[in-house]
Amino acid sequence: MSAYTLTRRRLAGAALALVFALAPAGAAFAAEKLKLGVMGGDEERIWEVAKKIAAKDGLDIELVSFSDYAIPNEALEKGDLDANAFQHKPYLDSQIAARGYKIVPIGYTLVQPIALYSKKLKAFADLKEGAVIGIPNDPSNGGRALKLLEANGLIKLKTAEGQVPSVLDVTDNPKKVEFKEIEASQLANLLPDLDAAVINTNYALGAGLTPAKDALIQESRTNNPYGNFIAVREADKDKPIFKKLVASYQNQEVADFINANFKGAIQPAW
Incomplete structure (x- = not known):
C-alpha cells in the first residue's frame, strides 16, 4: 500500500470521525423541546400558530392545556413545565406574594379586556x-x-x-x-x-x-395594564431557547391570526 493511499484513508477516517462527533450537537439542536402551559380554547388555538413558526426555527413546543388559573404557576415552579403563557402582571404578583414563586415575565402575548x-x-x-x-x-x-x-x-x-x-x-x-x-x-x-x-x-x-x-x-383596550405574557423560572430567563419562544409568538403571522379571528376581543400585546 502506498503512502498516498494510506494518507487518503487516514484523512477520510478523520473526516468521518468529525461528522460523528458533530452529529449529537446538531441532533440536539434539531430536537430542542420545551413544555408550555396555556389555557385551553382560543389561547391554545393562537399558540398552535406560534408552534408552527417555532418549528421552523428548530424549536418543538409541547402545549399543555389547562382550564384553571391556579395550576400553571405551580406546575412551572415544580419543573413540570418549562414556561407558561396565561397571566398578567397583577395576577403573577399576587401569586408570588402568596406562594413565593420565583417566576418572571419574558415577553408579552395578548390582552383580553375583561x-x-x-x-x-x-x-x-x-x-x-x-x-x-x-x-x-x-x-x-x-x-x-x-x-x-x-x-x-x-x-x-x-x-x-x-x-x-x-x-x-x-x-x-x-x-x-x-x-x-x-x-x-x-x-x-x-x-x-x-x-x-x-x-x-x-x-x-x-x-x-x-x-x-x-x-x-x-375595559378600555388602550393603556391596559393587564397584558398577558410568557413566564419562566427566574433562573432560566436568559436561556436562548426562551428567546426563540418569545419570537415565535411575537410574529406578524400570529398578530394577523389574532386580528382576523377575534374581532378585538383578543388583541396582540407586544
Missing part, C-alpha cells in the same frame, strides 16, 4: 338595587373587576397606591349591589343565576359570549 355580562339585563343602566354581581375570587382578577365597575360609576373604592382592591375596599355602593366571589372559570356557567358577572374574556368566549355584542361594559 367585561360585565348578563343573561337578565339589556344594559348596564338596568342594574337594580340589590343586584347580585359575580366577580372572580382570585385577588388580581377580583380587583380588576371592581376597578371596571368603579370606572363605570357603580361603586367607589379606597385603596393605597399599587394595592389590589377587594370588596372590603368598597366605600360607596349606591345601588347596594351584592358581590359573589366565584372561581373565574365558573362565572360563565353560573351567569343565569346572577344578575350579572365580570368574566375574563377567555372564559366568556368559551361560553359563547361575544364581548362586542354581549358585554354591558368592558
